[in-house]
Amino acid sequence: MFRRFISATLLFLSASTCTYGQTDYPKNYFSPPLDSDLVVVGTFGEIRPDHFHTGIDLGTGEMEGWPVKASADGWISRIKVDSRGFGKALYITHPNGFVTVYGHLKSFEEPVASLVRKQQDKNEVYEVELFPKKNELKVKKGQIIALSGNTGNTSGPHLHFEIRDEVTEQPINPLLFGWNVPDNIAPVLKNLRIFPVREAGMLDKCDTAITYEILPTEGLYILNTADFIQASGSIAFGFETVDQIDGSAATLGIYTAEFYVDGQLAYQWRMDRLDFDEQRYVNAHIDYLSKVRDGYTIERCHRLPGNHFSLIYSDTNATGYSIFGDDAAHDLKFIARDFAGNASQIEFQVIAYSTLFNNPYLPRPEGSVLVSNQKGIAVHKANLDVTIPNGAVFDNFFYTDHESKNETLISSQFRIGNDQVALGLPITVAIKPNVSVADSLKSKAVVVRMDDDKRPLALASYWENDFVTARTKKFGNYGVMLDTVPPVVSKEYVPADLNTSRGLIVQYKMKDALSGIKSYRGMIDGKWHLFEYDAKNDLLIADIAHLTQNREHPVEITATDQVGNTTIWKSAFWY
Structure with missing residues (x-):
């Protein structure tokens, strides 16, 4: 019979403990940027691909064109138009030391709209970035500054809103500023994952992690397992949780988590403030393997050795690991x-059983080399060079690589490392082609990563001696291809199309099969014409309302990919 053991040993780097810094943010200074009831469809600190969400997303009824208002008095300090990222975005600096950000906008109000268009016409480009002088473009609280949209990297229309510290540029949770967002729905617990430290902990007779489903029952949560959880040695834990909020069907992230072992607080995190320079640690905060393999977002209640994120943890000395060294x-x-x-x-x-250590550890991969957060490695082989710098991985792992044939490549294919292991810093991959590449084609050679469906993803590449070289933030399968195919342009919509009406615009598809679009230039009636680029949908969109009507208008689009292949596509439309 097991006795009740008062506490396990909790690992700390030192005996000191710190708490969250208490900051009194001004309440009722910033008003919501939309007039409607606030519908939160994305919370601050949510886990996104390779980053934490640095603001809140406000729903716009899956529509574009809602008036966006300045949250407080200030001046527009930055204007950006991008085919990716926040798309069309405004930044307003306020006299109290904060900056508000409004992203994924459809259009700007005057005088910003004319200022942006003037710069676009001058440079004959769509993407521009402007930094107006202080107080040049003053705005008042509640003034309409833009219309909401769907530009940039989005999955649907909404407004992305941020509040940043003007000095540090760190984003702060906007809900700390006193907004009233009705919410009577508790978070949902979905999965528990237990991590024995490799070769230092045992879980159910092995030193590999196990995920347990969490089930709600009669107002409580229980684990979906009939067996006792047996462990010994160094053990850590992580949980998958989601949240919802009144009036929103979106799946959201939680605000804070606490983990206790035998009544003692072992670990805590809270999403108050983030730092853009530390975004890479998101893949150390989560269990990256569960994310890429199973689709689970397991947030760790422990710190990997390479997780140096400084702002969300209540105690930066606490590691969250427990040592179960007893039978209890x-x-x-x-x-x-x-x-x-x-x-x-x-x-x-x-249930801790010291006898679990009578079971063997998981064997190390044959021919593997240990890589730690403190010490990287350099691999030099006949047709492959790999450099993993210090600090690139968040935890110890055993590196291997494997060479195989792939007829679509001009080199061997190499499985480099383990694609279920996260990288915090880029590694360098250099591959030697197994065919002779003419000097005229060397600029077309690119390192590609073959993803799960075998579609090649090209990386920015260069030659170093006889190797094609690139930097990448993912382990996986790599090789070399020649990109000699130029982008493809085709008609998507013109006003003369029957049975459709999209307004006074023309739309053209612009795609590149490998290295991606580097630049484009659109002309109508023999003159440069502004084409907005919706990169996520491969669309070029031009407003034609001001063109002369009842005539044919010639169109010419020049598209160039990242290695210099160019298409000059010509057509015409009637308007």
Whole structure:
């Protein structure tokens, strides 16, 4: 029979403990940028691909064109038009030391609209970035500054809103500024993942992680397992949680989490403030393997050795690892809370058995080399060079590579590392082609990563001696291809098309099969014409309302990819 053990050993780097810095942010200074009831469709600090979400997303009814208002008095300090990222975005600096950001806009109001168009016409480009002088473009609280849209990297129409510290440029959770967002829905707990430290911990007779489903039952959460959880040695934990909010069907991230071992707070994090320079640590905060393999977003209640994120953890000295070195039962509790304070929790036990260490560790991969956060490696082979710098990986892993044939490549294909291991810094991959490449074609050679469906993803590449070289932030399958095919342009919509009406615009598809679009230039009636580029949909869009009507208008689009292949596509439309 097991005795109740009061506490397991919790690992700290030092005996000191710190708490979150208490900051009194001004309440009621910033008003919501939309007139309608606030519908939050994305929360601050949510896990996004390779980054934390640095603002909140406000729903616009899946429509574009909602009036966007300045949240407070200030001056427009930055204007950006981008085919990716935030798309069309405005930045307003306020006299109290904060900057508000408004992203994915459809259009700007005057005088910004004319200022942007003047710069676009001058440079004959769509993408521009302007930094007006202080107080040159003053705005008042509640003044309409733009219309909401769907520009940039989006999955649907909405407004992205941020509040940043003017000095540090760190984004701050906008809900800390006193907005009233009704929320009576508690977070949902979905999965528990337990991580024995490799060769230092055991879980159910092995030193590999296991995921347990969490189920709601009679107002409580329980683990979907009939067996006791047995562990010994160095063990860590992580949980998958989601949240919802009143009036929104979106799946959201939580605000804060607490993890207790035998009644002691072992780990805590809270999404108050982020730092753009530390975004890479998102893949250390989550279990990257579960994300890429299973689609689970497991947020760790422990810090990997290479996770140096400084702002969301209540105690930067706490590692969150527990040492179960006894034969006893241990009580564990996880609490997830949203910003409104709604909470969900699960309590469970881990039974520590020291005899679990009688089982063998998972064998190391044959021919592998240990890579740690503190020490990278350089691999030099006949047709492959790989450099993994210090600090590139977040935790220890055993590096291997494997060479195989791929008829679509002009080199061997190399499986480099493990694509379920996250990288925090780029590694360098250099591959030697197995065919002779003429000097005239060397600029067309690119390192490609073959993703799961075998579609090649080209990287910015260069020659170094006889190797084609690139930097990448992912392990995986790599090789070399020649990109000699220029972009393809085709008609998507013109006003003369029957049974459709998209307004006074023309649309053309612009795609490149490998290295991607580098630049384009559109002309109508023999003159440069502004074509907006919607990169996520491969669309070029031009407003033709001011053109002369009842005549044919010749169109010429020149598209160039990243290695210099160019298409000059000509057509015409009647308007």
